[in-house]
Amino acid sequence: MGSPCPPPERFDSLFNGARPPLDGRVILAHLEQCPACRDVVATRFPGLEVPSAFRPAEKSESPVATATGTHETANNTINAIFDTGSGGFSACKPKPAVVVPRRLGTYEILRVLGRGGMGMVLKALDPALNRFVAVKILFPHLASNETYRLRFAREARSAAKIGSDHATAVFAVGEDGDAPYIVMEYVSGEDLETRLNREGRLPLPLAINIARQVAAGLAAAHAEGVVHRDIKPGNILLEPLADSEQVRVKITDFGIARSMGSTAITGAEETVGTPEYMAPEQISGDPLDHRCDLYSFGILLYRLVTARLPFAGKTAIACFTQHLSLEPPKPTKVVADLPEWLESLILRLLRKDPAERIQTASEVVRLLDEGAARLLGPPTDPESRRLAALRSYQVLDTASEQSFDDLTFLASHICGTPIALVSFIDEDRQWFKSKVGLSAIQTARNVSFCQYTIRGTEPMIVGNAATDPRFQDNPVVVNEPHIRFYAGVPLIDTEGCALGSLCVVDRVVRGMSPEQIAALSALGRLVMNQLTLRRELLNRREKPQEIL
Secondary structure, three states: OOOOOOOHHHHHHHHOOOOOOOOHHHHHHHHHHOHHHHHHHHHHOOOOOOOHHHOOHHHOOOOOEEOOOOOHHHHHOHHHHOOOOOOOOOOOOOOOEEOOOOEEOOEEEEEEEEEOOOEEEEEEEEOOOOEEEEEEEEOHHHHOOHHHHHHHHHHHHHHHOOOOOOEOOEEEEEEEOOEEEEEEEOOOOEEHHHHHHHHOOOOHHHHHHHHHHHHHHHHHHHHOOEEOOOOOHHHEEEEEOOOOOOEEEEEOOOOOOEEOOOOOOOOHHHOOOOHHHOOHHHHHOOOOOOHHHHHHHHHHHHHHHHOOOOOOOOOHHHHHHHHHHOOOOOHHHOOOOOOHHHHHHHHHHOOOOHHHOOOOHHHHHHHHHHHHHHHHOOOOOHHHHHHHHHHHOOOOOOOOOHHHHHHHHHHHHHHOOOEEEEEEEOOOEEEEEEEEOOOOOEEEHHHOOHHHHOOOOOOEEEOOHHHOOOOOOOHHHHOOOOOOEEEEEEEEOOOOOEEEEEEEEEOOOOOOOHHHHHHHHHHHHHHHHHHHHHHHHHHHHHOHHHOO
């Protein structure tokens, strides 16, 4: 062979790893040409669905995947449950076999991650950026159907507009021949359904943490006018966090999501969902808004804390009847020591009438935060105190607001920089509440300058980031937007917690006058005042009885 065979661990890093090796494309090219290494892969990963080019030669002619697979998503949907067979009629012809493609566009396909009613999700290597991605592709027998292609395109648009760290990001869309595909963020780990099936009831702090992240993702989706319509554990991905028992949550599969206010006619093929998690108005065909997701979330939360479903008939019709006419059993009937506030939250989410439910996902996040504080006690370490204070402002994953935009514009104008930001730092992300000269809405915490600003109480000035040891290897310095100059002031609340920063950024080396620094500090105080006023107004709207 032209190159030595890589050790088996190199295949592990590609097919099951979270990050690809630098020579991933070389390893794949070798695998295609080396029968011995294909035998290693087949032995090392028994049952793994991979392109035929990665399987032993004697098996390469057998289809690797079929359109009628048994993935959980396909079996649990309403469409699958109503598939009662052909009775006395002759059986339908089987759907054509679907071979796992070796490449889609420039993406190198590695394996099948899962399959549903419309298509399958593949793990792939993006050679241009040397990262793993998830590629969703329609089954060939559906790719020629205009209805399914439109629904597929709608999924890409719905997911792409959310921009939340708790929803899988869409990187690109493409078409290979007649096969449309969506390139999405790859999430290592497992879905919540798998974990619940394995462990049953989760520890209460972990369950609340997962629920809070799901609610935050829904808040971001609803802020963009997107209703998911199929919230369930199988559509919640759990990504392990390094050196922690906690997880990062991602909502996925916006395949049946709709925009609020859509006037499109809903055909029979649109009556989809998962019976155990469907809201009454979804079942009865009434107009839907974001509150149907809150009902489904309530079912999910019920299962998280009790390991049971409140409504679980043997048939879809039985489930529908229970959703429409029965009250859910109180969670404390299952788990006697469940906190009263949590039971109240669940039962409010499961009201039959949408008008009687908690009305927003943001309110759910606030209630979960308040309840978690009562359950676990107030945080004692500084970072936990800071994060708790930040969450109390309900400002992450929210749309832009004119009051913040005006102050950001003034900062850019006074300091003479093309970029200005109001940003907040949570556990692992920097969120841009307001921005001038930048299109992104968030970035990883470990590449942010703001993470250093919040460590102090004074303005932080970086004249040349390329020569500063803290930033000279930073991707935003080395690559686009090639940051050189940064000046930021911390946003500190009355308890002394630094929530984020107001900063100005430039692509050239430069400095600031004392007057400009003083003006930036004054604008930072105005941002903090506006943030405090915003929180007070939100609290009054959510608790109107306290105003009277």
